Amino acid sequence: MKNVEHIGIAVKNFSEANALYHKLLGVEPYKTEHVASEGVNTSFFKVGGTKIELLEGVNPESAISKFIEKRGEGIHHIAFEVEDILAEMERLKGEGFTLLNEQPKKGADNKLVCFVHPKSANGVLIELTQEIR
Numbered sequence: 482m483k484n485v486e487h488i489g490i491a492v493k494n495f496s497e498a499n500a501l502y503h504k505l506l507g508v509e510p511y512k513t514e515h516v517a518s519e520g521v522n523t524s525f526f527k528v529g530g531t532k533i534e535l536l537e538g539v540n541p542e543s544a545i546s547k548f549i550e551k552r553g554e555g556i557h558h559i560a561f562e563v564e565d566i567l568a569e570m571e572r573l574k575g576e577g578f579t580l581l582n583e584q585p586k587k588g589a590d591n592k593l594v595c596f597v598h599p600k601s602a603n604g605v606l607i608e609l610t611q612e613i614r
């Protein structure tokens with residue numbers, strides 16, 4: 482694992498949350514992206530060497546909508562950047578973590594991603610990300 486690539490924050494109102502983080506961080510999001518496969522709208526803010534990813538669910542089945550329904554708004558996941566996602570998935574499986582996808586899938590911001598179940602990681606949803614080269 483290289484660095485914390487982003488922190489994902491679940492929000493109810495995307496435009497209000499973007500305005501708030503703009504005020505908080507003093508920068509505009511450098512990108513917004515709809516990811517249909519996850520049922521989310523995302524926006525990304527650069528902060529130091531990492532990023533904040535705001536996530537809004539666009540349908541009730543989205544992981545973000547379910548999370549907000551159960552637990553309210555807030556930190557949803559931590560994403561770590563990896564050099565070789567397949568190798569890292571194998572390593573984590575070997576260490577007893579529960580992976581939520583068998584194969585890397587396309588995430589936002591030009592990344593391949595894989596999630597680790599929060600129940601196998603002290604209640605924290607972990608995302609592995611590898612840049613698509």
Ligand SMILES: CC[C@@H](C(=O)O)C(=O)SCCNC(=O)CCNC(=O)[C@H](O)C(C)(C)COP(=O)(O)OP(=O)(O)OC[C@H]1O[C@@H](n2cnc3c(N)ncnc32)[C@H](O)[C@@H]1OP(=O)(O)O
Nearest residue numbers: 489516519523544547548557581588589596599604605606
């Ligand atoms: C935009 C793409 C990508 C990127 O490029 O960055 C993203 O970040 S997408 C982000 C959204 N996508 C995902 O989160 C995909 C992975 N998540 C899942 O597969 C599911 O959300 C889940 C983690 C398996 C939970 O789904 P499910 O079991 O259907 O939901 P429940 O509501 O029943 O939850 C079960 C249990 O887990 C707790 N939970 C759920 N989400 C989280 C979380 N983010 N962090 C910590 N705990 C979480 C939930 O509270 C339930 O616990 P109990 O109530 O104790 O049973």
Ligand SMILES: [Co+2]
Nearest residue numbers: 489534560608
């Ligand atoms: Co993410």
